[in-house]
Amino acid sequence: xxxxxxxxxxxxxxxxxxxxxxxxxxxxxxxxxxxxxxxxxxxxxxxxxxxxxxxxxxxxxxxxxxxxxxxxxxxxxxxxxxxxxxxxxxxxxxxxxxxxxxxxxxxxxxxxxxxxxxxxxxxxxxxxxxxxxxxxxxxxxxxxx
Numbered sequence: 001x002x003x004x005x006x007x008x009x010x011x012x013x014x015x016x017x018x019x020x021x022x023x024x025x026x027x028x029x030x031x032x033x034x035x036x037x038x039x040x041x042x043x044x045x046x047x048x049x050x051x052x053x054x055x056x057x058x059x060x061x062x063x064x065x066x067x068x069x070x071x072x073x074x075x076x077x078x079x080x081x082x083x084x085x086x087x088x089x090x091x092x093x094x095x096x097x098x099x100x101x102x103x104x105x106x107x108x109x110x111x112x113x114x115x116x117x118x119x120x121x122x123x124x125x126x127x128x129x130x131x132x133x134x135x136x137x138x139x140x141x142x143x144x145x
Contacts, residue, residue, distance in 0.1 A: 006062045007041065007060035008033065008035070009040075009066055010095075015066070016034055016036075022125050022130075026129055026130040028129075030061065041063075041077050045081065059086070060090060065096075065112075066094075067094060067103055068098065074096070074107075075106050078110045091114075092113055093112070096116075
């Protein structure tokens with residue numbers, strides 16, 4: 001089986017470290033590409049800015065997207081990902097601290113595949129990461145182009 005990458009869009013260094021530790025603890029060996037804002041995520045996906053020349057056929061198998069991001073927030077990032085024919089089928093899991101009903105509705109309206117509130121407790125975070133990894137990286141079948 002091909003070992004596809006995970007795109008982690010996270011501006012909080014503590015949450016980034018926590019996610020990377022949780023993935024490692026759950027033996028999820030996929031390469032994790034970390035970007036820190038919506039602009040950088042779009043640059044990575046579309047091969048622009050610092051990612052010019054990147055192989056655009058190498059799309060992530062999963063995108064973990066925070067909502068509260070600098071430069072370009074997660075909802076606008078999601079809108080642009082879904083608007084592009086090449087990236088619109090990438091599974092996007094919104095992974096955020098927000099419990100606002102509006103954020104949940106807007107995320108699904110814009111095409112999020114899942115909305116997960118970040119657990120505060122590390123053991124709960126490990127368990128949530130294991131379930132996300134199992135479903136999105138093993139069980140779920142992605143569209144391939």
